[in-house]
Amino acid sequence: MSGGADGANGAAGDDGRPTLAVWKFASCDGCQLSLLDCEEELLMLAGAVRIAHFTEMSRASTPGPYDVSLVEGSITTEADAERVREVRAMSRRLVTIGACATAGGIQALRNFAGEGEYAGMVYAHPEYIAALETSTPISAHVEVDFELQGCPIDRHQLLEVLTATLAGRRPVIPGHSVCWQCKGRGTVCVLVAKGTACLGPVTRSGCGALCPAVGRGCFGCFGPAETANTASLAAQLRHQGMAPLELSRFFSTFNAAAPAFRDEAVAEGAPVRVALGATRRNRPWGAQ
Numbered sequence: 625m626s627g628g629a630d631g632a633n634g635a636a637g638d639d640g641r642p643t644l645a646v647w648k649f650a651s652c653d654g655c656q657l658s659l660l661d662c663e664e665e666l667l668m669l670a671g672a673v674r675i676a677h678f679t680e681m682s683r684a685s686t687p688g689p690y691d692v693s694l695v696e697g698s699i700t701t702e703a704d705a706e707r708v709r710e711v712r713a714m715s716r717r718l719v720t721i722g723a724c725a726t727a728g729g730i731q732a733l734r735n736f737a738g739e740g741e742y743a744g745m746v747y748a749h750p751e752y753i754a755a756l757e758t759s760t761p762i763s764a765h766v767e768v769d770f771e772l773q774g775c776p777i778d779r780h781q782l783l784e785v786l787t788a789t790l791a792g793r794r795p796v797i798p799g800h801s802v803c804w805q806c807k808g809r810g811t812v813c814v815l816v817a818k819g820t821a822c823l824g825p826v827t828r829s830g831c832g833a834l835c836p837a838v839g840r841g842c843f844g845c846f847g848p849a850e851t852a853n854t855a856s857l858a859a860q861l862r863h864q865g866m867a868p869l870e871l872s873r874f875f876s877t878f879n880a881a882a883p884a885f886r887d888e889a890v891a892e893g894a895p896v897r898v899a900l901g902a903t904r905r906n907r908p909w910g911a912q
């Protein structure tokens with residue numbers, strides 16, 4: 625792989641293998657662990673790329689530029705806002721992984737609260753916390769080449785993204801909903817059969833319909849599906865007796881700041897203090 629127009633020059637490692645870097649921002653490390661969880665595939669991956677920076681795996685670090693950067697976590701401090709710009713400048717391709725990096729994560733609940741409200745609940749001395757009032761996705765700060773959703777991400781989807789990126793093609797990640805996967809595995813619909821609240825109709829597939837398969841409703845950890853019709857699902861859930869506050873909270877979890885879920889939560893009465901939709905920066909796959 626050779627250099628690109630984003631400022632990163634040719635990044636292939638000393639032995640000719642493309643280089644991979646993994647970065648952490650505000651997050652729990654679960655999505656990075658999905659990469660380590662690849663087990664057998666990880667050995668093949670390590671043969672195909674040189675893992676140049678991945679502090680979850682090794683203290684050894686090789687300076688950039690890098691062919692591919694995987695970025696986990698959201699931006700919650702000024703220092704991280706500056707650091708992610710440096711990561712962008714060093715990376716030919718930048719792929720964000722997980723709900724934190726693609727939608728601000730569970731920590732973006734503070735975008736809906738009063739200033740310092742959550743810090744005051746969690747920390748005995750919130751005056752020592754130096755953080756931004758909001759948690760924002762990476763795409764609110766720098767251009768992103770591809771966003772992989774999930775909390776955590778699915779390792780098979782991660783391998784597809786890495787394989788496609790190294791092969792120079794666009795990753796094939798379905799944009800359809802969890803309902804498709806329910807139908808595919810023959811799972812009885814808990815929303816229809818039991819009246820259980822389920823976000824599956826508006827949530828992106830990737831988990832294999834894990835929760836409905838064990839009789840639970842989906843709570844949206846993979847974030848919004850493409851063309852998610854949240855208003856229609858909200859109307860159905862209201863019809864089944866869910867109150868507006870409950871409905872608002874239902875959409876406000878790991879992907880609370882993802883525009884489709886955020887807008888529905890706000891429509892049901894949640895306050896909001898940031899407008900992420902206006903600041904997203906995603907690059908067309910062909911642009912380098």
Ligand code: SF4
Nearest residue numbers: 652654722723724775
């Ligand atoms: S998306 Fe979920 S699993 Fe991944 S880093 Fe954030 S909190 Fe952890």
Ligand code: SF4
Nearest residue numbers: 803806813814822824
């Ligand atoms: S259980 Fe949920 S995800 Fe599965 S088909 Fe029903 S509504 Fe869709």
Ligand code: SF4
Nearest residue numbers: 831835842843844845
């Ligand atoms: S919450 Fe929804 S997207 Fe997440 S694992 Fe369960 S069914 Fe899948």
